Amino acid sequence: MSAQMNVPFLISRAGAVSALTLAALGGSLLVPGGTSEAQAATAHAGKALQIAASKKGAPYKYGATGPSRFDCSGLTLYSYKKAGKKLPRTAQQQYNSTRKVSASSRQVGDLVFFHSGKRVYHVGIYAGKGKIWHSPKTGSWVKLDKIWSKSVWYGRVR
Template identity: 65%
Template sequence: MTAPVALSARLSRLGAASVLTAAAVAVPSLLPGAAQQAEAATLAAKALGVAASKKGSPYQWGATGPNRFDCSGLTLYSFKQAGRKLPRTAAAQYGSTRHVSAATRRVGDLVFFHSGSSASSVYHVGIYAGGGKIWHAPKTGARVRLERIWTRSVWYGRV
């Protein structure tokens, strides 16, 4: 009996009240990695929400929150609030993430701006918000904001 047929037979025997419980037990065994992907998506969504909640907070070089941020301070703070620790600098954060392509980027991935071909050329980081936009702490005199990605010189990393 194939897995979907077996699942269907089990569900018909269990009745409607137990469908959700059965799915919670059966789906992870049918889709290896599904639980990990769901956990990563939840983490990223939480971090993105934290970053968005800091809209309007002033930029301050070296600041890690909760009221002032530099770029990597915002990402560090956002993921810490979501339950994951990141290194302090943008370059170190790049080194600690799983690198993904632009085609496979997801909301909540980190977006690393670079000026060369090595990790040491990373100079800025934000959190991908979808639609080609990021939440970030841009520069002195600016505030945390949602902004369109302005260059193609970016790499993506998944926490």
């Protein structure tokens, strides 16, 4: 069996797999024993994205890391931890720990870092089509938003 199955087969076989999961994995299902390192990274990223999306509506709270309230880096930390990957606590530390990727190479599940000069001040999880899941600020909540700035860097969790 190949490492990837086509989407119609996946839907008929898995039934309960959500559209978000399929989108996050690029329409592929990873089969145990048939994954490359890149596919394994994609699986963790897709799972982290799905976890972040499942927290839609959770209120922002400065310093919170879940499971019911989050700040920006708390959401990425929580999502990747649940997906089996460890990240440091702050947005800047998370940026420092990721493998940098260009905007043209970004993939669903990569981290999106907003910066002013060399200082990272916000992070979210790339959801595709120029959007991120994030926990933006006091008085807000976890939500899907368009990337609103050109001052962003992308990082892939190792």
